[in-house]
Amino acid sequence: MALALVVLAACWMLAARAARAAGTVRVGLQASGTFAWVLHAIERDGLDRAHGVQVEVTTLASKQAAKIALQAGEVDLVVDDVIGVNLLRRQGVPVQAVYPYSLAEGSLVVPAESPIRSLADLKGKRIGVASLNDKSWLILRAAAVDRFGFDPQEEAEALAAAPPLMQELLDRGELDAAMPYWHFVARLTATGRYRAVVSVDELLRTLDLPPEMPILVLVAREALVETEPEAVSGFVAAMRDAWDRLAQDPTLWEEIVDQGLYRLPDRSLLPAVQEAWQTSVPSEWSEATVADLSRMVGRLVAVAGAEVVGVERVDPGVFTTSLGVAR
Template structure:
C-alpha cells in the first residue's frame, strides 16, 4: 500500500519519464578501450578526462589499461584487447605493412625537445658536435634522425659517423652528462625540460629550429592517436573530443597537476620543475589536424629517409592512407 501511495504521488507520467530518461542515458553511453604505455603521457589525459568529468558529460566510458612497453600496446591493439593507443608517425605505416588494421586518427603530440648540453659547455652550435659523444635513446630516435639531416645540410657532417652516438635511457642522460660520458643529449621532451629547469643544462637547439633549418614547418606531429579500423567512428570522434577538452582544462588547472602527481602518473623528484614541465607539455600540443599537417609529416619522412636510409628509418615511404583527418571534432 505504501508503494502504491508513493507511486501515486509521483504520477504515472512522471514515473514513465524518469524510466525513459534513465534508459536513454544508458543507451547513449559509448565505450572505448584505450591502451596506455607505462610512463606515457596519454595516461595524463585519460586521467584528466575522468578528473574533470568530461567522460560523464559526453556520455563516454573510457576503459584505460596500462601496458609495460610500446610493443605490448601494439600487441593489445592487434588482438583487439584495446582500440586506441598512441604511436609515432612512422610506426603507423609499419603497423599497417605488418597486417595491423589501424589508422592514425588525430595528432597527439608535436615533435618537440631538442639537443641538450651542459650550461658551461663550449659547444655553441651544431657544428661543435663533431667528434663529441651524443646520448640518444636509439638510432631510430626521431630527434637524432632530424639532427643528422640538419648537420649534414648545415654543417657538412653526419653525427652518426663524425661523432659517437651512445644508447642512453632518457631518464639517466643527466647522470651520464654529469660524469662527462656524453657531451650532448637528446632526451625525451619532459626529461629535457626538467634538465634545463635545473640551470645545469641548456638547450643547444630545439627541434623546431632543426625543422626550420631544413625548410620544414616547426609544428610537425610526432605522436598520433592510432585506432583499430573496426572501432565505431562516432565513439572515436567522441574520444578525440574528450582528449581535446581535457587538454584545454589541463592547461589552466593547477589542481589537476597536483592530483596527477599524487596519483603517481609521473615521477617528478623536484616539484620546482613542474612549471617547466607544464610549459613544455603545452608547447607540444597540436593546433589542429589537416592535410597540410600530414604533408609536413610526409616531407619530414622523406628527408629522414634521404639522410639515414630506409633500413634505419624502417620504411621506404610514408603511407598517407594510414592517416585520416575525418575525426576532427
C-alpha cells in the same frame, strides 16, 4: 574440423565486439608516458561522458603488447608515432592515425659552460640519445647534413641511454651533449646547470618543414573508425578538453605526481614541465599536415636509411583527417 574452427573463430570475434558496448572506446595505455596524464584528466572530470562516450583503459606493458592488443581487438585506440602506425598497417593490423597527440619536441642540451653553440660543434663529440632511431635524433642528423654537411651519427659518437643516465654522464664529463625526451629537457634547463643549444622545431625549420609537426598520433582500429566514427570523435573532443584542463589547472599536475603518473625528484621543477608540455599540444590536423609528415620521413630516410627509420616512405592512406579539425 576446419569449418568448425572457422565458425568458432567467427563466434569469438562477434562476442569480442559485443563485449564493447556502443559508445565505448577501449584505450590501451603503455605503462609509462604522458598519455596517462590526459586519461587521468578525462577520468577525474568525466570528460568522456560529457561527449557521449565511455573510456575503458587497459594498461599495457610495452609497444609490442599494444600491437598485440590492437590486432586481437582487445583495445580500440593507442598512442604511437607516425612511423609506428605505418609499421602496424604493413604488419596487417587494421588501424588508422585519426588525430595528432603530440608535436615533435625536445632540444639538444649541454652543460651551461659548454663551448658547444651549434650543430657544427658536434663533430667528434659524445652525444646521449634516447635511441638511435629516436625521431628527434634522426631530425637532428638530417638538419646537420643539410646545413653543415656532416652526419653526427658518423662523425660524432652517439650513445643510447635513459635520461637519468644522460644527466649523470653529462655531470661526469663522459657526455658532451644529450637529446633526452622533452620533459627531461625542461627539468635539466630549469636547474640552470644546463642550456638548450637547438630545439627540434628549429631543426625542422632548417629542413624547410613546419615547426609544429606532430610526431605522436592517436591510432584507432579501422573497425571503430568505420562503424562508430562518433565514438572516436567523442574521445578526441574529451582529449582536447583534457588538454585545456592540464593547461589551466595546476592541481591536476600535483595529482599526476602524487599518483605516480610522473616521477619528479624535485617538485619545484613541475612548473617547467607543465610549461614545456603546453608547447607540445598540436594545433593543426589536415591533409597538408599529412603531406608534411611524408616529406619529413623522406628526409629522415635519405640520411639514416629505411632500416633505421623503419619505413621507406609514409603511406598517406594510413592517416585520416575526417574526424574533425584540430584546435
